[in-house]
Amino acid sequence: MFLTIIQMILFYALTGTVGYFAFKKFKEVYDNIKMGQPETIDTPLSFRLKNMFLIAFGQKKMFKITFPALLHLVIYLSFVITQIELIEIMLDGATGQHRILFHYIFQGNILEGFYRFVVSFIEVLSLLTFFVTIVFILRRTVFKINRFNKPEMKGWPTKDGLLILAFELTLITFIFMMNGADRALQLQGDPHYIDTKGFLLSNFLGHSLMSLPHGALVMMERIGWWGHLSMVFAFMLYLPYSKHLHILLAFPNTFFSRPEPKGQIRNMESVMHEVKSMFDDSYQAPETDGEIKFGAKDVFDLSWKSLLDAYTCTECGRCTQACPANQTGKILSPRKIMIDTRDRMEEITRNRKIHGPDFTDNKTLLNDYVTSEELRACTTCNACVEECPVNISPLNIILELRRNMIMDESNSPQEWNTMFANMENNQAPWQFSMEDRLNWTDDLNK
Amino acid sequence: MQYKVPVMADLAAEGKSPDVLFWIGCAGSFDQRAQRITQAFVKILNQLNISFAVLGKEEACTGDPARRAGNEFIFQMLAQQNIATLNGYGIKTIVTTCPHCFNTIKNEYPALGGKYEVLHHSVYLQQLLNDGKLKVEGGAFKGKRITYHDSCYLGRANDIYEAPRDLIKALDADLVEVTKSRANAMCCGAGGAQMWKEDEPGTKRINTERTGQLTEVMPDIIAVACSYCNTMITDGVKSENKQDEIKVVDLAELIAENNKF
Numbered sequence A: 001m002f003l004t005i006i007q008m009i010l011f012y013a014l015t016g017t018v019g020y021f022a023f024k025k026f027k028e029v030y031d032n033i034k035m036g037q038p039e040t041i042d043t044p045l046s047f048r049l050k051n052m053f054l055i056a057f058g059q060k061k062m063f064k065i066t067f068p069a070l071l072h073l074v075i076y077l078s079f080v081i082t083q084i085e086l087i088e089i090m091l092d093g094a095t096g097q098h099r100i101l102f103h104y105i106f107q108g109n110i111l112e113g114f115y116r117f118v119v120s121f122i123e124v125l126s127l128l129t130f131f132v133t134i135v136f137i138l139r140r141t142v143f144k145i146n147r148f149n150k151p152e153m154k155g156w157p158t159k160d161g162l163l164i165l166a167f168e169l170t171l172i173t174f175i176f177m178m179n180g181a182d183r184a185l186q187l188q189g190d191p192h193y194i195d196t197k198g199f200l201l202s203n204f205l206g207h208s209l210m211s212l213p214h215g216a217l218v219m220m221e222r223i224g225w226w227g228h229l230s231m232v233f234a235f236m237l238y239l240p241y242s243k244h245l246h247i248l249l250a251f252p253n254t255f256f257s258r259p260e261p262k263g264q265i266r267n268m269e270s271v272m273h274e275v276k277s278m279f280d281d282s283y284q285a286p287e288t289d290g291e292i293k294f295g296a297k298d299v300f301d302l303s304w305k306s307l308l309d310a311y312t313c314t315e316c317g318r319c320t321q322a323c324p325a326n327q328t329g330k331i332l333s334p335r336k337i338m339i340d341t342r343d344r345m346e347e348i349t350r351n352r353k354i355h356g357p358d359f360t361d362n363k364t365l366l367n368d369y370v371t372s373e374e375l376r377a378c379t380t381c382n383a384c385v386e387e388c389p390v391n392i393s394p395l396n397i398i399l400e401l402r403r404n405m406i407m408d409e410s411n412s413p414q415e416w417n418t419m420f421a422n423m424e425n426n427q428a429p430w431q432f433s434m435e436d437r438l439n440w441t442d443d444l445n446k
Numbered sequence B: 001m002q003y004k005v006p007v008m009a010d011l012a013a014e015g016k017s018p019d020v021l022f023w024i025g026c027a028g029s030f031d032q033r034a035q036r037i038t039q040a041f042v043k044i045l046n047q048l049n050i051s052f053a054v055l056g057k058e059e060a061c062t063g064d065p066a067r068r069a070g071n072e073f074i075f076q077m078l079a080q081q082n083i084a085t086l087n088g089y090g091i092k093t094i095v096t097t098c099p100h101c102f103n104t105i106k107n108e109y110p111a112l113g114g115k116y117e118v119l120h121h122s123v124y125l126q127q128l129l130n131d132g133k134l135k136v137e138g139g140a141f142k143g144k145r146i147t148y149h150d151s152c153y154l155g156r157a158n159d160i161y162e163a164p165r166d167l168i169k170a171l172d173a174d175l176v177e178v179t180k181s182r183a184n185a186m187c188c189g190a191g192g193a194q195m196w197k198e199d200e201p202g203t204k205r206i207n208t209e210r211t212g213q214l215t216e217v218m219p220d221i222i223a224v225a226c227s228y229c230n231t232m233i234t235d236g237v238k239s240e241n242k243q244d245e246i247k248v249v250d251l252a253e254l255i256a257e258n259n260k261f
Helices: A002-034 A047-057 A060-064 A066-095 A099-106 A112-141 A156-188 A203-210 A212-242 A243-253 A270-279 A304-312 A320-322 A334-356 A363-367 A374-377 A383-387 A392-409 A415-428 B010-012 B024-029 B032-048 B064-067 B072-088 B099-108 B120-128 B164-172 B206-215 B227-240 B251-258
Strands: B020-023 B093-095 B117-122 B145-148 B174-176 B222-223 B247-250
Touching: A002 A334, A047 A060, A047 A243, A047 B117, A066 A099, A066 A112, A066 A156, A066 A212, A066 B099, A099 A112, A112 A156, A156 A212, A156 A392, A156 B010, A243 A304, A243 B206, A270 B072, A304 A334, A304 A392, A304 B064, A320 A383, A334 A363, A334 A392, A334 B024, A363 A392, A363 B251, A374 A392, A383 A392, A383 B206, A392 B064, A392 B072, A415 B064, A415 B174, B020 B032, B024 B032, B024 B227, B032 B251, B064 B072, B064 B099, B072 B099, B093 B120, B093 B206, B099 B117, B117 B120, B120 B164, B120 B251, B145 B164, B164 B251, B174 B222, B206 B227, B222 B227, B222 B251, B227 B247, B247 B251
Parallel strands: B020 B093, B093 B117, B145 B174, B145 B222, B222 B247
Antiparallel strands: none
16 A cells, blocks of 8 residues: 555656656747748648548558558557557556556456457557567668668767667567566456456466566566556657657648649749839839848748658658769758758757857858758759658758858859859840740751 | 741731640750750641740740749749730640749749649640540551650659650550659759759769669660750760660650651
8 A cells, every 4th residue: 555655656756747848848849840930831621631641640651662661550550559558557557556447447348358459459569569670770780771871870860760769679578577467466366466367468478477476576567567657758758859759740740731732832922022023113012021031041941841840850761762862972861951950950949048048159050051062962853752751841941041042142053153144144044045046947847 | 748836926916816835945945956856846736737826035934943043033033024925915825845844834933923724745745645636646666665754843743644654655655664763753863953053073973873774674765755854864875875776755756756747
């Protein structure tokens, strides 16, 4: 009884503390996304839901590459379904009971088999996930799959990826420890451990553990239970610092998918009005609240959707693998653009925490993170956008940065300056006169 | 047949309006190789007795390379100038042989007040084929191995994958697909204003990498639907020294040559 109360106090204290810190960090992510410029994504609810269900829930775009998609599906399903068991774990912790849902709802009626089925299913998926996780670790470390070993993966991104996988292995170990010891105690006949008649996998564990001393099993069950819960809490705290945030943000990010054809670049209204007034003296441009922004120099200048994109990115590198520039050895990597954008947001938040909200560090996303050589290499082919399993657009950020590089910094390769001059002077990117536009008709009938 | 190229200004002076405006684009107007594509398409229009016109000296670059390079001012100047011309003539339907012009006029001009029905020539020819107006006869390409290179601005940018393939199939040719095709196709390297500059430092040029993927299936012909792709892939084939075995040909040229237009 005394131990139960101690555990309940510990549970509430831990849940409260984790809840507080997790909320704080998630709020920070939310505020960072709100730093971005307004962008209206005008899509009907049906379009939004369809994208979210097909692409996030349904993993549709993952299946462009079958093998990793299947492996990922196992972990994804396992994660989603394990949440059911987590509900009971949380309720047990809050009430000091053991298997409270089984005891009060499922035991002794027709639903008992259903409970056993669900937990057994979770166990099978967990075991599969254990093996899949090992394959994922091997893909990154031993087989060194190309896209996990690009330059931008050096340091933190690689550690982050491996850390998450290690988390998963530990979490699953605790689940089996908990259920195995629980079953052994049931078989020993301890009335506190209510007889579930065993789940598919932990039943075997229970039988092989039941000869252990009662006290050791009780300890083992508690370590499994607390271990599992601690891993879940640690995961919640770690998530907003990690690339693994995609497990949550994939949903809003696909929900807010842009509707326009991929080839369409966003119009710059300010420039449109300015040029209209150049052509037509009587043209009245709508009132604006100040200076014209030329694309994006820093993360503040990007749309909130691009910032949400950056937080959603799980650094899988499919975009970079598909990028024609990257495939031919250029330094451009769409994934790096996403990592840079997020890193820059995090840097700004850190600075503000230390030096106050008005602090500026004289750094910008353009140049300090993303160089002109990277931006110049893009062919705007949309392969990265097509490839992304969660509808991120690295291209949008590239184009906004290019606009700033060209129009604000006038940092343009000489060949482009020539092209611009031709377009301005003779309405073609080459140095040909408009008068010669029909020269091709000369030998049409020869 | 004496081929004619009606110019919009002349038709307007006579109070006539054509069914479609053929938007030629800068490559089609000035580039020697692309001019042959323009000619092939004009021959098809003539042969099918289609009422069309071109803007001729009034056509300006759509602004695509400027906008993609990041220079919105030049894009806006050219786009607004073109829209004024097109709206002035009351143009309703535009067909173009350039996927970049197609994308820009179709998707980006509406925000500036230029709203038209815009068709890429692959889709236009597919429609003529389906309507029975275009008959692909002669079988000049019967049994030839033809592979098709998807242009980014037709495929991923605008989801046009079937029309070009339908045309190749209509030739009774043997359409062979490369591994990276349709939405997974690799860029030729010219888009985003790369056409006008050298590749950034790297290990390879994009066009040679893509050409390698295309020549791997040993085609007799690489069919393309974009003048820029045409240039890039032609260069790629030359760098592999295969220009005698493998021809790089536009869809319009395939149809015109097949029908002996």
